[in-house]
Each structure stands twice: as structure tokens, then as C-alpha cells.
Amino acid sequence: MSAPPVLHRAVLAACLLGSVVAGCARKADLVITGGMVWTGLSSGRAQPGAVAIGSGRILAVGDSAAVAPYIGSRTRVLAAGGGLVMPGFVDGHTHFIDGGFQLASIDLRTAATPQEFIRRIAEYAQHLKPGQWITGGDWDHTLWRGAPLPRKDWIDSVTPSNPVFVTRLDGHEALANSAAFRAAGVTKDTPTPPGGEILHDPRTGEPQGIVKDQALGLVERAIPAPAPAERDSALARALAHAAALGVTATAHMNASWADLASYRRMERARRMTLRVILYLPLEQWRDIADTIRRQGPGDDWVRIGGCKGFMDGSAGSRTAYFFQPYADSAGYYGLLRHPEASMRAWIGAADSAGLQVTVHAIGDRSNAILLSIYDSVARAHGGRDRRFRIEHAQHLRPEDIPAFGERGVIPSMQPYHAIDDGRWVEQRIGPERIRTTYAFRRLLDTGAKLAFGSDWTVAPLDPLLGVYAAVTRRTLDGKHPNGWVPEQKVTVAEALRAYTWGNAWATFNESKWGTLAPGNFADVVVLDRNLFLMPADSLDRARVRYTIVGGRIVFER
Numbered sequence: 426m427s428a429p430p431v432l433h434r435a436v437l438a439a440c441l442l443g444s445v446v447a448g449c450a451r452k453a454d455l456v457i458t459g460g461m462v463w464t465g466l467s468s469g470r471a472q473p474g475a476v477a478i479g480s481g482r483i484l485a486v487g488d489s490a491a492v493a494p495y496i497g498s499r500t501r502v503l504a505a506g507g508g509l510v511m512p513g514f515v516d517g518h519t520h521f522i523d524g525g526f527q528l529a530s531i532d533l534r535t536a537a538t539p540q541e542f543i544r545r546i547a548e549y550a551q552h553l554k555p556g557q558w559i560t561g562g563d564w565d566h567t568l569w570r571g572a573p574l575p576r577k578d579w580i581d582s583v584t585p586s587n588p589v590f591v592t593r594l595d596g597h598e599a600l601a602n603s604a605a606f607r608a609a610g611v612t613k614d615t616p617t618p619p620g621g622e623i624l625h626d627p628r629t630g631e632p633q634g635i636v637k638d639q640a641l642g643l644v645e646r647a648i649p650a651p652a653p654a655e656r657d658s659a660l661a662r663a664l665a666h667a668a669a670l671g672v673t674a675t676a677h678m679n680a681s682w683a684d685l686a687s688y689r690r691m692e693r694a695r696r697m698t699l700r701v702i703l704y705l706p707l708e709q710w711r712d713i714a715d716t717i718r719r720q721g722p723g724d725d726w727v728r729i730g731g732c733k734g735f736m737d738g739s740a741g742s743r744t745a746y747f748f749q750p751y752a753d754s755a756g757y758y759g760l761l762r763h764p765e766a767s768m769r770a771w772i773g774a775a776d777s778a779g780l781q782v783t784v785h786a787i788g789d790r791s792n793a794i795l796l797s798i799y800d801s802v803a804r805a806h807g808g809r810d811r812r813f814r815i816e817h818a819q820h821l822r823p824e825d826i827p828a829f830g831e832r833g834v835i836p837s838m839q840p841y842h843a844i845d846d847g848r849w850v851e852q853r854i855g856p857e858r859i860r861t862t863y864a865f866r867r868l869l870d871t872g873a874k875l876a877f878g879s880d881w882t883v884a885p886l887d888p889l890l891g892v893y894a895a896v897t898r899r900t901l902d903g904k905h906p907n908g909w910v911p912e913q914k915v916t917v918a919e920a921l922r923a924y925t926w927g928n929a930w931a932t933f934n935e936s937k938w939g940t941l942a943p944g945n946f947a948d949v950v951v952l953d954r955n956l957f958l959m960p961a962d963s964l965d966r967a968r969v970r971y972t973i974v975g976g977r978i979v980f981e982r
């Protein structure tokens with residue numbers, strides 16, 4: 426009499442393990458069939474196959490015969506139509522909520538004339554309450570005949586009660602209207618801050634609207650911080666944008682506590698459709714460590730990953746720090762944002778507190794200094810799986826490249842920047858140094874675990890643009906059809922791996938997601954075609970058909 430229940434228990438246990446026992450295959454909630462499956466577990470190409478998903482996880486991956494037993498009466502079956510089925514894209518470096526604000530801000534990037542610039546601002550202002558600011562914009566006056574810089578008197582009459590502070594697309598210049606100057610207390614007597622410029626009307630001496638570099642802060646400090654509800658709507662917009670692009674997780678760099686609170690509200694409302702790992706400012710390592718000690722780091726939707734610092738600036742503004750002077754600026758090497766000793770102290774303290782550390786480094790000298798700080802901290806504090814990261818790792822001396830593989834320092838890089846900067850960076854640093862700029866190939870060949878991302882809002886979020894950029898290295902101006910520094914190209918599989926598993930590793934999540942391994946969270950993207958069979962120069966034309974996060978379809982086309 427006791428035999429049947431025992432047997433029943435054994436069968437039930439087998440079912441829970443997801444294995445197939447006669448008469449009992451665990452049924453899937455979702456099965457994707459007819460696709461070319463790339464699991465991310467090997468460097469191979471995609472194979473015809475199917476994926477079964479249940480309770481938010483990958484149950485099985487195999488050919489259609491292997492997956493068929495998982496299809497039950499309540500299983501939804503998605504036809505992939507020969508498209509690529511792969512782990513969801515993970516963006517290793519975004520300013521994610523800023524992206525949501527950018528999506529809703531005024532678009533001046535494509536305003537082709539001053540008249541159109543004025544018209545768009547006037548129209549945007551009509552939908553605002555008095556006192557609401559107009560920011561963002563990304564205007565580009567080089568598109569206009571004679572390239573005149575805009576002036577506040579162009580827009581004052583259409584924005585009498587809304588402060589306007591719209592930036593040029595490089596972020597180094599902005600136009601304020603009279604209401605914005607009033608709100609900020611900027612008058613003709615306001616002194617120009619060091620490293621900045623305020624353009625004045627030669628006749629009246631009044632500010633004429635344009636402020637540059639450090640002078641942007643004079644107006645920025647008057648812009649009210651967004652209310653929590655506004656931050657939440659920006660996050661909601663960013664989530665929808667990411668889902669449409671197949672992005673299922675991201676590392677949010679330079680996150681604020683207000684950002685963290687917004688993610689947690691969204692999670693409580695069960696509206697998160699992407700996993701986020703936040704990196705808060707390095708200087709706040711003590712608060713970050715205290716918060717983790719009190720509340721824990723978070724969960725698989727919203728988690729504090731560690732802290733993020735800055736070594737230097739950017740090559741575009743000549744603030745990236747190099748061993749040799751800039752080629753177009755004699756005797757100028759760039760600069761460190763903080764003294765080396767401060768960086769060493771902060772990184773050491775954060776590491777002692779058990780935090781993961783990542784730091785922005787662009788120039789070859791700031792990368793070399795950072796590698797040496799990481800090395801000395803690791804030696805002083807002893808063996809631990811700490812996974813130091815470098816954000817951008819953009820310009821490297823050839824002799825510094827092997828350190829990434831040997832010491833497990835993760836280069837977190839943005840391929841789209843390569844095809845953007847590739848237009849002009851050789852003028853800045855000359856023909857020799859560019860050979861190891863965005864050195865994807867050399868880094869992989871010397872054993873580095875590469876993590877790819879976009880740096881959204883600085884570049885578009887679309888990971889397929891990143892894959893295209895890494896594989897082709899064709900600059901945006903079309904001047905390098907065979908690739909800019911082509912010896913640093915990578916393959917499609919390598920680019921996809923850096924956009925999936927590489928970021929799982931870089932955030933300590935490789936046992937949970939980043940590959941289609943059975944048991945992992947079912948974070949899956951289905952593309953409309955197979956990237957492995959497309960000509961490299963059209964990789965960015967593939968489109969996302971389904972985005973699935975934790976087994977739930979969060980986007981379908």
C-alpha cells in the first residue's frame with residue numbers, strides 16, 4: 426500500500442527538476458520555436474532550435490523534438506521565423522533614467538534652420554505650465570547657413586514665462602532665455618567663472634544667451650531637481666525604449682539615491698521590465714557600504730552593484746590624460762580629475778568595504794595609473810573575487826593591454842563611441858596611439874573579459890548599433906568603409922558575448938543570466954533575422970520581434 430505514494434513523490438521530484446519522465450514532462454509557459462538559437466555558452470554560431478520557458482526560467486534548449494514534450498495545452502508558442510533567439514542584450518554602461526528624460530525633452534538636433542529652432546521651442550512651450558523649464562535639446566548651429574549661435578532674443582517672445590536652457594549637442598554650450606537668467610540671478614554684472622564664458626551683447630553689455638563650459642553651472646543650479654513622479658515617468662519611458670531594443674538588463678553608472686528610490690518604487694509596482702545594477706559615486710563609498718549593510722544590496726531586479734569614479738575627462742574636450750601631449754595642442758597632456766592619492770585612498774577604502782569598484786578612464790596615462798592602483802590595492806588586501814572594472818578603457822598603451830587579462834580587470838567599452846570618435850580622434854592624438862584605441866581585438870586576444878555598452882544618453886541605446894560598430898568599425902562619416910583601425914574588429918559572436926555574458930560577469934550575475942543555460946532567468950530576445958548570416962554592414966538593420974524578461978514578454982512587434 427505504501428509503494429504508489431513513494432513512486433508519486435519520485436516522479437514529482439523529477440518533474441520539479443525539469444527532467445522528462447514517462448508521462449510527465451514539465452509544461453512550459455512559453456516555447457520559442459523555429460529560430461536560430463545562440464545560447465552564448467560557446468563561441469559558435471546559432472543553431473536551429475527551440476527554447477522552453479517556465480516559471481520565469483529557461484527549462485530547456487534543444488532541437489524541436491527535445492523541446493516538444495514541454496508544450497502543453499496552456500503553453501504559448503512563439504514562432505521565431507528563422508530569426509535569432511539569444512540571451513537578452515545587457516548594456517554595461519548607461520545613464521538610464523537620464524535617457525528617459527531625454528526621450529521626452531525637446532528635439533532640436535534636427536532643427537535645420539534658426540526659424541525651425543524657434544518654431545519648435547514655441548510649440549513645446551505651449552504645452553507647459555508657467556515656470557516649467559525647457560531643457561535638453563541638443564541643437565547644432567553648424568547646420569545653419571553662416572552657423573550663427575542662437576540668441577535669447579530669438580525665443581524670449583515665445584517663452585515669456587518658461588525658463589529655457591537648451592544645450593548644444595556636445596554639452597559644452599547652452600542657450601538661456603531671459604526667464605532662465607532671471608531665475609538663476611545671472612545679470613550683466615555676473616563674473617565669468619574660470620573655465621567658462623558668458624557671451625555679452627556688445628551694445629548693452631547684457632548676456633546675449635550663450636554660456637560655455639563652466640559657465641553652464643551658473644544656470645544649471647537654478648533648475649529644480651525633478652520631482653519623484655517626474656523621475657518615475659522618465660524611468661517608465663526608458664524601460665519601454667529598452668524593451669523595444671531587446672535590452673533586458675543594464676548597469677546604471679553614476680546613479681543617485683533618487684534614482685535608486687525610483688527603481689525601487691517601480692519594482693514595488695511590479696513595473697520593472699529590465700534588471701538594473703546601480704553604481705553610485707565612488708566618493709560616497711561609505712554611504713553605499715552602510716546602505717548595503719543595513720538593507721542588503723537588493724534583489725535580481727534592482728541591485729546596488731558598487732561604486733563608480735572618474736580618473737579623467739574626454740579626448741573631445743582634451744581632458745583625457747595622456748603620457749604624450751595632444752597632437753593638436755602642443756605641451757598639453759590633459760588632466761586628472763582628482764589627485765592620484767585621493768583616487769588611491771577612495772578605491773582602497775571601497776575595496777576594504779567589500780564594494781565592487783569601477784572607474785572612468787579614457788587617456789592612456791589615466792588607464793595606466795588606474796591599473797597600477799587596482800594592482801596595489803589587490804596585493805595589499807589579498808585574494809578576493811573583486812572584478813575591478815574600467816569604464817571606456819579607450820586609449821591604451823600596448824604594454825598595458827595584457828594586464829586586463831592577467832589580472833582580471835574588466836574593460837567596459839562602448840563600440841559606438843569608436844565609430845563616432847574615429848572621425849576626429851586621430852587629429853587629437855596622432856596615427857600611432859590610435860592603433861590601440863578601442864583595442865577590442867587585442868584585449869580579447871590577451872584574455873580580457875570584455876563588456877560592451879552604449880553610454881546612453883551620450884550615444885544611442887540600440888545594442889545592434891553597438892554590435893555593428895564593433896564588427897565593422899566603420900566611422901559615422903563613411904570615411905573608413907573597411908573599418909577604422911580594422912585590426913581591432915571582433916566577430917559577431919564576440920560582440921554578442923560582450924553584450925550578454927560579458928556584462929553578466931562584470932556585474933557578478935553570470936550564474937543567473939547572460940546565457941540561455943537551463944535554470945537561468947528567461948531573459949531572451951528574438952530578432953527578425955539571423956545576425957550570423959547578415960552582411961556586416963547591415964547588422965544594425967535587424968529588428969527586435971520579442972523581448973522576454975523573467976519569462977514575461979515585455980515587448981513584441
Ligand SMILES: [Zn+2]
Pocket residue numbers: 518519520678880883
Ligand atoms: Zn557614461
